[in-house]
Amino acid sequence: MMKTLLVSLLLAVAMTLSAQDRSVSGGERSVLSVRASQYPRISADHRASFKVKAPHAKSVQIDLGKKYDMVRDENGEWTCTTEPLGPGFHYYFLVIDGVPVADPASESFYGCSMMTSGIEIPYPEGDTRFSLADVPHGEIRMKRYFSKTANAWRRMFVYTPPCYEKSSVSYPVLYLQHGGGEDERGWSQQGLTDIILDNLIARGEAVPMIIVMLDGNTKDFNSELFNDCIPFVEKTYRVKAGKDSRALAGLSMGGIQTLNACITHPECFSYIGVFSSGWWVQSRHGMPAHETEKYYEKLKAHKDEFNKGFKQFWFSMGGKEDIAYQNCQAMLKRFDEIGIRYTYFETPGGHTWPVWRESLYRFAPLLFK
Amino acid sequence: MMKTLLVSLLLAVAMTLSAQDRSVSGGERSVLSVRASQYPRISADHRASFKVKAPHAKSVQIDLGKKYDMVRDENGEWTCTTEPLGPGFHYYFLVIDGVPVADPASESFYGCSMMTSGIEIPYPEGDTRFSLADVPHGEIRMKRYFSKTANAWRRMFVYTPPCYEKSSVSYPVLYLQHGGGEDERGWSQQGLTDIILDNLIARGEAVPMIIVMLDGNTKDFNSELFNDCIPFVEKTYRVKAGKDSRALAGLSMGGIQTLNACITHPECFSYIGVFSSGWWVQSRHGMPAHETEKYYEKLKAHKDEFNKGFKQFWFSMGGKEDIAYQNCQAMLKRFDEIGIRYTYFETPGGHTWPVWRESLYRFAPLLFK
Numbered sequence: 001m002m003k004t005l006l007v008s009l010l011l012a013v014a015m016t017l018s019a020q021d022r023s024v025s026g027g028e029r030s031v032l033s034v035r036a037s038q039y040p041r042i043s044a045d046h047r048a049s050f051k052v053k054a055p056h057a058k059s060v061q062i063d064l065g066k067k068y069d070m071v072r073d074e075n076g077e078w079t080c081t082t083e084p085l086g087p088g089f090h091y092y093f094l095v096i097d098g099v100p101v102a103d104p105a106s107e108s109f110y111g112c113s114m115m116t117s118g119i120e121i122p123y124p125e126g127d128t129r130f131s132l133a134d135v136p137h138g139e140i141r142m143k144r145y146f147s148k149t150a151n152a153w154r155r156m157f158v159y160t161p162p163c164y165e166k167s168s169v170s171y172p173v174l175y176l177q178h179g180g181g182e183d184e185r186g187w188s189q190q191g192l193t194d195i196i197l198d199n200l201i202a203r204g205e206a207v208p209m210i211i212v213m214l215d216g217n218t219k220d221f222n223s224e225l226f227n228d229c230i231p232f233v234e235k236t237y238r239v240k241a242g243k244d245s246r247a248l249a250g251l252s253m254g255g256i257q258t259l260n261a262c263i264t265h266p267e268c269f270s271y272i273g274v275f276s277s278g279w280w281v282q283s284r285h286g287m288p289a290h291e292t293e294k295y296y297e298k299l300k301a302h303k304d305e306f307n308k309g310f311k312q313f314w315f316s317m318g319g320k321e322d323i324a325y326q327n328c329q330a331m332l333k334r335f336d337e338i339g340i341r342y343t344y345f346e347t348p349g350g351h352t353w354p355v356w357r358e359s360l361y362r363f364a365p366l367l368f369k
Numbered sequence: 370m371m372k373t374l375l376v377s378l379l380l381a382v383a384m385t386l387s388a389q390d391r392s393v394s395g396g397e398r399s400v401l402s403v404r405a406s407q408y409p410r411i412s413a414d415h416r417a418s419f420k421v422k423a424p425h426a427k428s429v430q431i432d433l434g435k436k437y438d439m440v441r442d443e444n445g446e447w448t449c450t451t452e453p454l455g456p457g458f459h460y461y462f463l464v465i466d467g468v469p470v471a472d473p474a475s476e477s478f479y480g481c482s483m484m485t486s487g488i489e490i491p492y493p494e495g496d497t498r499f500s501l502a503d504v505p506h507g508e509i510r511m512k513r514y515f516s517k518t519a520n521a522w523r524r525m526f527v528y529t530p531p532c533y534e535k536s537s538v539s540y541p542v543l544y545l546q547h548g549g550g551e552d553e554r555g556w557s558q559q560g561l562t563d564i565i566l567d568n569l570i571a572r573g574e575a576v577p578m579i580i581v582m583l584d585g586n587t588k589d590f591n592s593e594l595f596n597d598c599i600p601f602v603e604k605t606y607r608v609k610a611g612k613d614s615r616a617l618a619g620l621s622m623g624g625i626q627t628l629n630a631c632i633t634h635p636e637c638f639s640y641i642g643v644f645s646s647g648w649w650v651q652s653r654h655g656m657p658a659h660e661t662e663k664y665y666e667k668l669k670a671h672k673d674e675f676n677k678g679f680k681q682f683w684f685s686m687g688g689k690e691d692i693a694y695q696n697c698q699a700m701l702k703r704f705d706e707i708g709i710r711y712t713y714f715e716t717p718g719g720h721t722w723p724v725w726r727e728s729l730y731r732f733a734p735l736l737f738k
Contacts, residue, residue, distance in 0.1 A: 056467040098425040108477040
């Protein structure tokens with residue numbers, strides 16, 4: 001018998017019931033703190049405080065991009081408080097004697113190619129775009145499918161809008177891809193896809209749509225998308241088929257997958273979104289630069305068809321501090337030279353989920369209208 | 370910019386593509402290992418091997434109930450191999466200088482009231498009950514609802530059977546509760562609810578049903594269930610209403626919630642499942658023993674109605690090593706004295722998920738027939 005589990009069984013109810021009542025000075029529990037934990041906490045000015053019991057550790061840190069050294073008290077509890085953090089979701093690690101791990105006191109997420117932690121900093125008062133609200137809610141569905149491309153069972157996550165369950169009509173589909181080191185869970189968990197769309201649909205700002213979130217960790221994304229996923233989705237759900245009812249978007253690595261898919265299959269999508277991404281200027285990721293040159297040549301040769309065929313060719317960037325900034329600018333400069341039309345949106349925040357949530361919030365209302 | 374995130378972005382694709390190819394001696398990667406990791410590994414005789422890089426740690430252990438000391442090599446990598454483990458899911462912790470955390474190389478689960486790790490040991494060859502198979506697959510849906518009981522938005526996870534999406538008929542519902550220190554994710558993630566039911570339905574052993582998995586961490590489970598969840602589910606999904614189309618089951622803490630709900634509301638359910646649980650002999654968990662005595666009195670006073678009303682009153686236990694064994698036996702002895710009929714099933718394994726998966730596998734075929 002696992003001692004921790006036994007203790008947990010005996011204490012879980014009591015801890016749950018007392019968690020909200022126990023007085024801990026300074027701020028509010030993070031919405032991502034696990035039930036029994038009073039930490040992480042977030043102050044009114046958006047500083048995050050962390051605590052971990054580690055009497056035998058020599059050093060403990062919080063890594064939020066910037067590393068914060070935690071300070072030990074006489075009971076072996078380590079604490080630290082950060083400087084004010086920007087609103088939205090941020091990955092972080094607890095670093096125990098040099099080993100980065102997820103903080104067991106907070107929810108875990110698959111990011112950075114491992115299980116890591118996330119903290120959610122409140123948005124400014126009045127900015128309810130990313131808040132769970134009293135509006136009709138859709139669903140996030142986990143659906144298994146067999147991928148011939150991967151020769152394996154895989155999962156997709158599918159957002160269905162609030163009206164889907166009770167209606168018999170068909171809906172357009174946005175295929176929405178995560179970034180490198182993430183997977184098919186990224187957009188629903190870190191990205192709050194369902195909350196963003198529920199809010200947009202309730203306000204009449206976006207049309208009801210299905211959003212399909214795939215696992216982009218594959219050697220041949222085009223084959224996965226076109227041979228496996230789109231046929232499966234159109235067979236399984238009440239989906240409007242055809243170019244004008246399909247959108248494709250992705251962030252970072254998913255943005256490159258989006259670009260490659262829409263240039264090679266422009267007949268498939270009318271709406272394209274590329275968040276914090278851009279073709280690499282030099283060869284990388286098994287994508288030799290000469291492949292990219294082929295795409296530029298294709299864009300040049302079929303400029304008018306592309307300009308007419310894409311009702312949205314939409315790019316967002318997390319400001320100059322976004323690691324994809326230079327690649328994106330170089331690519332858009334090539335588009336300008338060729339005469340490819342696009343929309344560019346920039347918001348500060350770097351290569352982070354707050355930027356990608358805002359990108360989805362701005363992109364979704366442009367679709368299927 | 371978060372350095373780890375940047376490195377991750379640059380390396381994620383390369384790591385993904387090479388993960389399956391890289392040669393590491395000994396066993397197979399655990400199915401729960403994250404994409405970029407070759408560990409944990411599982412040998413042919415079901416020993417698990419773990420590895421973590423921690424050059425500055427003084428001690429590193431794996432806690433699987435039994436603690437295994439890891440051994441450091443000259444590069445600061447720590448490894449250990451366990452004795453053979455039983456098939457199915459087991460919680461474990463990585464313990465770094467005394468701090469139990471989730472292993473970032475493996476998937477995380479909410480259990481033991483914190484984010485922890487799980488390892489999946491293969492079932493014996495030929496035992497395909499819990500294996501993802503080439504059969505029609507249902508879905509696990511995450512649905513948000515407003516709980517008046519909790520005065521908060523909460524989540525339920527809902528299994529819909531393979532035939533649900535394309536049909537217009539209504540289905541019976543099993544409400545299925547997790548244990549202490551877990552939450553509404555437990556049954557779908559640790560428990561493999563969808564795989565178990567997909568297999569049973571494909572073999573014609575269980576009728577298609579909806580399974581609703583609630584968050585049992587609440588001060589008043591009865592109110593949550595009867596005032597919030599059942600009305601919401603019956604309004605939202607194509608559900609057969611009425612006693613004969615409703616089942617309630619739970620494990621450990623969820624088993625006690627199940628007992629309390631079905632004794633106080635016998636008119637609501639025809640099928641009851643209690644896995645690894647039993648009323649406490651002494652007062653505990655805000656459940657004074659005199660409350661339990663009231664339930665025994667009610668059972669005694671209405672013995673015939675209970676015996677007639679419950680088409681299944683089904684108890685399972687993970688053998689004598691199950692921490693709930695004594696409570697359960699004491700309760701069943703009282704049932705015998707009163708003359709309450711029930712079915713009792715015992716399988717070795719203790720108070721663990723392999724026992725609860727098997728419990729669901731045996732209980733579901735008894736429902737709605």
